[in-house]
Amino acid sequence: MTDEIAALRTKFGRFLVVLLWLHVPLLVTVALIQGESLLNAALAGVLLAGSYHLMWALNGPAPATRYLSAVALMGEVAVLLFLMRGHPWQMDMHMYFFAMLALTIAWLDRETILVAAFAIALHHLLLLFLLPYAVFPQEGTLERVLFHAGIVAFQTAVLIWLNGMLVASFERIGRMSSEILQKNAALEARTREAEEATRVKSMFLANMSHEIRTPMNAILGYGHLIGLTGLDDRQRDFVDKIKGAGSSLLRLINDILDFSKNEAGKLVLEMQDFDLRATIAEQVQLVVFEAQAKGVRLFSHIAPDVPQAVCGDPLRIAQVALNLLSNAVKFSVGGRVEVSVYVVEREGKRAMLELVVADDGIGMSAEQQAALYRPFSQADNSTTRRFGGTGLGLAICKQILEQMGGSIAVASAPGKGSTFTCRFEVAEAGAIPASRVVSFEQIRDLRVLAVDDNSASREIVEGIFGHWGMNIDLAASGEEALAACTAACGRGDPFDLVLIDWKMPGMDGLTLARILQERGLEAPPPLTLILTAYSVDEALAEAQGIAISAVLAKPIDPQALLETITLLFAGEEPAPVKPAPPAAPVQTQVQPHLRGQRVLVAEDNEINLEIATELLTQAGLIVDPAINGQMACDLISARGDSYAGILMDVQMPEMDGLEATRRIRETWPRGTLPILAMTAHAFDEEKRKCFEAGMDDHIAKPVSPAALVALLDRWLKPVAAAPAKAPEADTRQTEVEAVLPAQLAPFDLPVALERVGGKAALLRRLIVSFGRDYGAVPTNLRSALSRDEPWEARRIAHGLRSVAGALGLHTVQSCASEIERLLEAEDIASVPAEIDALDAALQPAVAAARGLDGQSSEDRTEASAADPERAARALADLRGLLLRRSLRARDAYEEFARASGLLEAERQNHPLCHALQRLDYVAALELVDRIDDRADIQPVTSDPVAIRNIP
Structure with a gap:
């Protein structure tokens, strides 16, 4: 039997004690009304109530107590019935039997109900045969007693059935309660296990963070130092790949640690003043190269009412913006990605900002959006396989934004791109004064001490500072650092800055920092910068009460370290420019101080673009191509300060060179960024249009390498960028006679070879491409005129003109130039005759090019053996x-x-x-x-x- 039934019986048994004793005054009252003996009535009530009370006191809710209670309850009714003999309500008193019989169900005991029913039946038979005058003096019959007995039997059966149902329910509830208690106990045990596992996981992650970051510090640090040495292109490419892979691994580690900290509620947000616009711009710059590789255009818009200086956590805001921008570029092919910032609410100095990142990418279905913020998952498995990633980024963004009092939402549809809207709260700060900026020369004079028990870390820090031209002393422990600081103070040359590793054996970094501040040998004490492979948030939490100037995570980012140091000493200064290494002696190179500079070439024709790229690369420059004016504008908007100049074709699809120049000049006026026209337009009128649009100079196609280099030497403006090593001579270059026939009419091979810097293999490829791509030009010209599209015909003629000039096809170039002139003058009637002349001049050239394409290698060179x-x-x-x-x-x-x-x-x-x-x-x-x-x-x-x- 369940505990609940026992508890109910106990409560009911106590209730019956009170109920039976309350019947004593009731019996006395009825006797008084009926003129019966008050003493006898009282004695009868006391006998019944006292008997039950004594049994209850001795046995509690035992079966004997329950059975006696049934007799007592029926006995109370029998006495009342006897006292009310002769009263009109005596027969109504029989209803009390049924009430008392129903009351016995509270015992949840079938035998008790049967005892009560038997007591009723016995009472009726006793009155009928022994004391008939008490109830039935005249009308008492056996039939009437049996009728009452039937009613009692029916009620008894109902009560017994109901009793069975209640008992079964209580037993079922009891079993369920027992199971629940067992499961609760198991759940509590599992909860304790989970809490212990979480504690162990936190310790594991902390240890693994240190164990992974320490070798990662060596990998990335040595990679940076190797990059400062003289490397050839192949070696530098390998180093860049190592650094890129290391950075990707570091981002993955940071994502996992951030998520773990967020889940544990240990993420601590910083509150500091920073430039919001600069922070967003930096994140855009980080995805520029990936966007360019995928043909994605980047746009940024920050509303005018967004405060420039805000107080918040710049690192976390940057983390959210970079994650959303990276995803937008990752899931886009072509199209555009736009990041915008607005103010949605203001209350005093507090502002709720809205960061919106929209793209034209693959989009998502409603089902994919529902799982978007689930950790370790992406939109679906196929997306994960195709695009990669941990699936943690958006989960972390959601956690960060919620901690900032904001939110994140997405609107998307398959094939229609996605728009992420983030809200976060910041405080408006005062303007960031420019007076804080100091010169880099002041930074160079600092006395710096680096303290780290790891020898590789010390060597990396020494190499970084050495590259900056800064003196730095090294210490392998806290005790050694204290000795060095004491000695420096004794010489009157104390340290200005101490870089300290946090976790060191013996005296840890925070203890060392506190001792340096408290001992009072230096006035003022040196600034302290903590370096750690553990969590930065944990380091900040443990540093409470210690005047730590800054905390940086390992592996050390040299640029971040430099910016931090300049901020600590009241300003910012860009990273120093590395001196340009001497270029290999290659013919027609730009001046040494220009070698390694980056130029942008806007050219829609692939052959012309390849020629320009080859010539400029040979000249010692880095080339970024753009296939139209719009792409050139986008590149300049994204990183215009990295270019020493622009070479711009005039006639291009989507946006021509003149319009592109006008747009660039809106932000880059003359004198800041040279723009040189490199076009087949050589007329004075065309030159005048170029100058009016904002171009600085003009060089006509076909381009003379010597003239191009002279123009570049005159106009290029060196910018602060790491120079690239000038390309070495192509050691695989084949002799001209082995690649090209001695005569290839009507191509002027000597002139064409000069146009391509003497590279016969390149010229051969260009001639073969010409034969494949330009044979249908006359047909295309006639078709454009038939469609009444003279501008299209002019574009075709313009492209042929520049290519023909580059390949030494003088007659073809002349015919194309004349067609272009006639179309410019709107003399459409004279164009068909010139097209016929062009066709006659073009077909021999196309046939010769196609013949060269089909020549067997036996006519030129034997195949080399396979290697x-x-x-x-x-x-x-x-x-x-x-x-x-x-x-x-x-x-x-x-x-x-x-x-x-x-x-x-x-x-x-x-x-x-x-x-x-x-x-x-x-x-x-x-x-x-x-x-x-x-x-x-x-x-x-x-x-x-x-x-x-x-x-």
């Missing part, structure tokens, strides 16, 4: 260049084809070569993957047929 190791390296280089969408991929293909033993004609006719000539990097990468797949079965370099037959 498997060299081919494997070349294929890896080719893949990397394709991923970066670099024009150098064509050279890598030539190296791979030669190493694979392909004949010259096979190289030129290969679909991979065609894809590269079209600048179709996606198709080229797919072909490289197919070559790789075949290499898994049979090395392609040991059997050139393996790539000859690639479809």
Whole structure:
């Protein structure tokens, strides 16, 4: 029997004690009214109540007590019935039997109900046969007693049925309660286990953070130091990949640790003044290169009423903005990504800001959005496989924003892009004064001490400061650091700044910082900067009461370290510019102080773009290509301060060079960023339009390398950027006679070779491309005129004119120029005749180019023997260049084809070569993957047929 039934019986038994004793005054009152003996009535009530009370006191709710209670209850009614004999209500008193009988169900005992029913039946029989005058003096019959007995029997049956139902329910509830208690006990045990696991996990993550960050500090630190040494392009590419992979791993570690801290409620937000606009701009800059690689245009808009200086946590706000921007670029191919900031609410100095990041990417379904903030997941598995990532970024953003009193929401649809809207609260701060800025020379004079028990960390810090030209002393422990500081004070040359590792054996970093502040040897004490591979938030929490100037996480970011130091000493200063390494002696290079500068080339024609890239790279410059004016504007808007100049074609699709120049000049006036026209437009009127638009100078196509270098030397403005090593001479260059025939009428080969810097292999590729791409120009011109599209015909003629000039096709160039002039003058009637003349001049050139395309390699050069190791390296280089969408991929293909033993004609006719000539990097990468797949079965370099037959 369950505890609940026992508790109910106990309560009911106590209630009956009171109820039966209350019947004593009731019996006396009825006797008084009826004129019966008060003593006898009282004695009867006392006998019944006292008997039950004594039994209850002795046995509690035992069966005997329950049975006696049934007799007592029926006995009370029997006495009342006897006292009311002769009263009209005597028969109504029989109803009291049924009430008392129903009351017995509270015992939840079937036998008690039966005892009560038996007592009623016995009472009726007793009155009928022994004391009939008491109830039925005249009308008492056996039939009437049996009738009453039937009613009692029916009620008894109902009560017994109900009693069974109640008992079964209580037993079921009891079992459920027992199960619940057992499960609660198990849950409590599991909760304790989970809490212990969380504690162990936190300790594990803290230890792993340190264990991972320490070697990561060495990897990234040494990578930075290696980058400062003289490396060739291949070595620098390897170092950059190591640093990139290390940075990606570090971001992953930070994501996991951030999520863990957020889940544990240990994320601490900082409150400091910072420049919100600069913070957002920095995050945009971080995704510029990835956006460019995917053809995504970036836009930024911050409303005028957004305060410039705000008080909040710049690191976390930047983390949210960068995550959303990175996702927007990652899930977009082409299109645009825009980040905007607005003020939605103001209350005094508090402001609720809204950060909106919108893209034109793949979008999401409602189901994908529902799982968006779930940790360790992305929109779906296919997305995870395609785009990668931990799936933690948005979960962390949500946690950060909620802690800032804000929220995050998304609006998206498949194929229509996504818009993320974040709200967070900041306090408006005062303006950030420019007077805080000091010169870098002041920073150079600081006395700095670095304290770290890890020798690799000390060496990295020493190398970073050494590169900045700053003196730094090193200590391997807190005790050694104290001795160094004491000695420095004794010499009257105390340290200005002490960089201290937090977790060190013996005296830890915070203890050392506190001792330096309290001992009073220096006035004022040195500023302290804590470096740690553990959590920055935990370091700040433990540093309460210690005047720590700043805390930085390992691995050390040199730029962040420099910015922190300049801030600590009242200003900011950009990182120093590395001196340009001497360039290799290459013909037609720009002046040494310009080598390694970055220029932007806006050119829609792929052949002209390749020529310009080759010439400028050979001149010692870094080239960023843009295929139209809009792309050029976007690049300048994103990082215009990284360019020493712009070479701009005039006639381009989407936005021409003149309009692009006007837009650039809105933010970059004359004298700040040179813009040079590089166009086939050579007329004075065209030059005048270029100058009116804001260009600084003009060079006509075909471009003379010597004239181009002279123009660049005159106009380029060096900017603070790491110079690139000038390209070395192409050691794979084939002799002219081995690549090109002695005569290739009507091409003027000597002139054309001069246009391409003497590179015969490049010229051959350009001629072959010309034969494939320009044979239908006359037909296209006639079609454009038939559609009444003279502007399209002029564009076609303009493109042919510049290419023909570059390839030494003087007659073709002249005809195309005349067609362009006639179209400019709107003399449409004279154009068909010139198209006929152009057709006559063009077809021999096209036939010669196609003949060169189809020549067998036996007419020129024998295939070299296959070199498997060299081919494997070349294929890896080719893949990397394709991923970066670099024009150098064509050279890598030539190296791979030669190493694979392909004949010259096979190289030129290969679909991979065609894809590269079209600048179709996606198709080229797919072909490289197919070559790789075949290499898994049979090395392609040991059997050139393996790539000859690639479809």
